[in-house]
Amino acid sequence: MKKYLLKRLLYMALTLFLVATITFFLMKLMPGTPYSNQEKMTPQQIKIMNQQYGLDKPIWLQYVIYIFGMLHGDMGTSFQFSNQPVSYLISSRIGASAQLGVQAMIFGVVLGILVGSIAAIYRNTWVDTTATVLSIIGKSVPNFVLAVLLQYYIALKLGWFPIADWGGFEYTILPTIALGVGPLAETARFIRTGMVDVLNSDYIELARAKGMNKTGIIYHHALRNSLIPLVTLIGPYTVALMTGSMVIENIFSIPGIGEQYVKSIQTNDYPTIMGVTMLFCFGLVLIILLTDIIYGIIDPRIRLTGNED
Amino acid sequence: MKLKKFAAAGAVVAVSALTLAACGSKSSDSSSKQVLNWDESAELPTMDLSKATDVVSFNALNNSMEGLYRLGKDSKIEPGLAKKTTVSNDGLTYTFDLRKSQWSNGQKVTAKDFVYSWQRTVDPKTGSQYAYLFDGIKNANDVMNGKKPLSALGVKAVGDYKLQVTLDKKLPYFKLLMGFAVFFPQNEKAVKQYGDKYGTASKYMVYNGPFKLTKWTGSNLSWTLAKNNKYWDKKNVKLDTINYKVNKSNSTAYNLYKTNKLDATPLSSEQAKQLKNDKEFITRRGASTFYFQYNQTKKAFQNKKIRQALSMSINREQFVKKVLGDGSTVAKGLVSSDLAKNNGKDFAADAYVKDGVSHNKTEAKKLWQEGLKEVGIDHLDINMLSDDSDKAKASTDFIQSQIESTLGDSVRVNASNVPFKTRLSRSEAGNFDMVISAWGADFADPISFLDLFTSNNSQNDGEWKNSEYDKLIQASKTTDAGNTDKRWDDLVKAEKILVQEQGIAPLYQQATAWMVKSKVKGVIYNSSGSNYNFKDAYIKE
């Protein structure tokens, strides 16, 4: 196990390094400069500015500096916010995004498991049909449409929650729902499929024949076995939540990373683009590692060993 | 100056202005505190006035700092820190007597703070993108190019309360410049003390204006301007707080406005069309013009008839009324309307070339066929470059439709809507056939627009060249510089050539539609420069 972990961590570092490298060189291909007013600046000013941003150095040297900075948590200075270190921009905004992401994930997965299980238990009844149709609709509505609907009907018309902004818990509810419905629907369908599979299997028949009660069957066999493949979906959910956050944070005016990311792309703020990209990658790589470990723990068929051969 | 956003005409100093029409209906909520809730469409990037480049920063600076003057309604010069101004007979030396006032940290605001601030801005090490405005102040250009030391800049402190500025050449708009944030003082101690952090959060900054900035962390989406009790004229400041909130979605902002969470919000085109009859609806016209540049390094666009045909196929009237619908008006020419006047005549009206900016289907068709024949082609694919904002997309959609349905199958327009900065770099690289560009006046003089299309100007992305045009512009700066009427005629002639020859095709002069609660009074909006001045604003329930 220890050996396995060590190996995985090593791979993680390699992944991040490769992503950093790819992003760095791709960013160098992007057109535009950090100066919004370049034509009005004197050559002397531009020269000095380039020196300050380190843009006068050969690309390979910039690359080396960038990678070494990265190792020390220094992601450079934002082009868009003058003198603002990217690490500060990220750290001051990550809280909102993380909270929203975690809440949406919990909301989606927990409710999804519940809805999915109910649908599976009452399969082929109206309960199942309703749950299925609802979860399909949940999956079919883009989250920005849902966000607009929630904002208009729940917040503006009914006045139950704030329209936008970021403050106490009540501000997080609508964005969490808008963000979490996707994972919810997906989880529900996944769990239902998995559980129906399990409930039709021979060992469940056996358990039933042996007189095990329904709750026991569902809890010990059906649910547990259908949760296993669900773990593999957590990675993709994370990606979906990251993408979704760009939309949701924009509509609900939440000071988060996703919103920052879109802005930095629109303003050619390379250091911030690279910083946030690295952050997203790091988060994702970490989640994937965790899910693999969890997968190994709950599914004994997959062994976590250092030597795969 | 290039427009950062369609919604935000951030130009520097100009005269035309609109103020809030104060219609006196009473609103229901009552509170003794004077609080204004204002919508902003983008984050506040910096409070370092030497480094600010955008409207949001300039607005915050204008209200939390004070310079020699403060621009009032219609860009009228109102007293700021300058108690008395003496101008030498040759118009090249200005002496300002400063009033006694304080920074928010309790230190005195002195003439040295101005000298420090100005030197810091023109110092090439600072990398100020607005340092070019110092052009005309003695030695400014040499200092910016590192050819002369900072101390050579034509500004010096005579004692604590006397500031002397020397110019290289007469600047008719000099006083207007002094009301712009780039020329405000900075507290040396604060700059040194906060170092790299100076101006990156509300606490790393000292203020001397009507308000103090608070609750700004440098990256958040809201901040507050609170009344500054150390401000010299605090008795005339009525608002206690101005809460800014960044909403990037117009519909979110409007929903907040509807529930009284915001007192003012800008509108999208579609919202403006729906709300145009509302009593809280206002439009604010900027000193900025949108126009086409044709890439004249390409053979087809060197043909005047082709350029004319393209311009004539666009129904601009329908465009501003039905598509934009936000109060924007058809551009009379490159120079925006109400920017500059001579002998009571507006420049835009004087230089108006009707054919250059009007719709004529039959003429367009005729010219197009002739043009194609002259160039020797029977079909033209046009790559039209523009920004990716909603307004820009509506523009390209409409223009594409107009050109193709007027000129028929022999033309195909492909629109590329790209982010602002990408659009700039593609324009500079000449990577377009037609590009929709925009320009806002740097100062209230036609030259601020007309300089763009001299042969070697870096803004002349289409590389249109006309020697007569160049000569007229040159004359206005040299031989005719002292003669107001002659200079005016030169500039009028130059613009006429530009539009007649279709060096560019002016499209529209932009306006922004807003909803502002009727209880909000006394907000001063200037079409360029630091747009908003809240010093005199108040809430009347």
Place this chain on the structure above:
Amino acid sequence: MAEEKINLQADSFEPLAQHTEDELDSEKIAAPSLTFSQDAWRRLKKNKGAVISLFLILIMVIVSFGSTPFINHAELVKSNPEYANLPAKIPGIDINGLNGKMKVSGVWTDVYKQNGIKDSVHFALGTDYLGHSLAQRIIYGTKISLTVAIVATLFDLLIGVTYGIVSGWKGGRTDNVMQRIIEIISSIPNLIIVVLMLIIFKPGMTSIILALAISEWTTMARMIRAETLSLKTEEYVLAARTLGESTGKIAWKHLVPNLSSIIIIQTMYTIPNAIFFEAFLSFIGIGISAPQTSLGVLLNDGQKNFQFLPYQMWYPAIVLVILMIAFNLLGDGLRDAFDPRTRR
């Protein structure tokens, strides 16, 4: 229990007719033999939801792709700003919302009359801000969205399944290397890939499909690999291996059928994913570019005007939701049909 004695008489038994037709018949299997796909089709037909969905999808495909000769470039480009933002008006129907009336500040107002539009002019689903017929836009948008989704999904299937099976089956070093590659690719947010593509290529359909192809197949590959890993240890696979069956044959005969449910579910998720991703791109401003349009672009435009012109969001949303439900129900139906384990 006491044993009962049964007295059997000799005539209780009857000899089987020898070498008669009857004897051969009794050995025959009664039902006609069916291939795998015939069997699946038979089961699918029993599922009403799936059949209706299949028809809906077919209708949408036929209508949207069949419209190609009618909704051509010239038609897309034509604009009529004087007809801008009109609500739905269907002659002969007098239901508010479908008769040219729309709620303007809370009051049903005849927008057609208000704008002085002739009686003969009517738009079944209203118009957009440039006076384009929304119905026409939606049909065209559906075509584009479907094209993007289907092409991207084909990539997804092809790359993802092959990659997943190879990775899971080979295991060991190959698996490891392949997983690292997946990790790296899926650690780069799709958005970055798309933004870069839009700079390298022209913004538009091709770049979006390519970007989806590059970034979306990894989920499929990951799931297929995970499932292959556990299938690998199943007895029947072991048996096949021991019997010396070739790897390709095992993959085709044993793995693919057993993976089919995952493949189908995942495919049915990939189509909406692709449509969503395209919609997301239009939200942040780098989607399909004019004069082309897609359901995502229409939804995004509608979303912005929802307060005033709700129909501009509702109609494309309804079409999108019907499309998605149809794909999902068909997916369920196919899954049940292909995978007898979940047959009910």
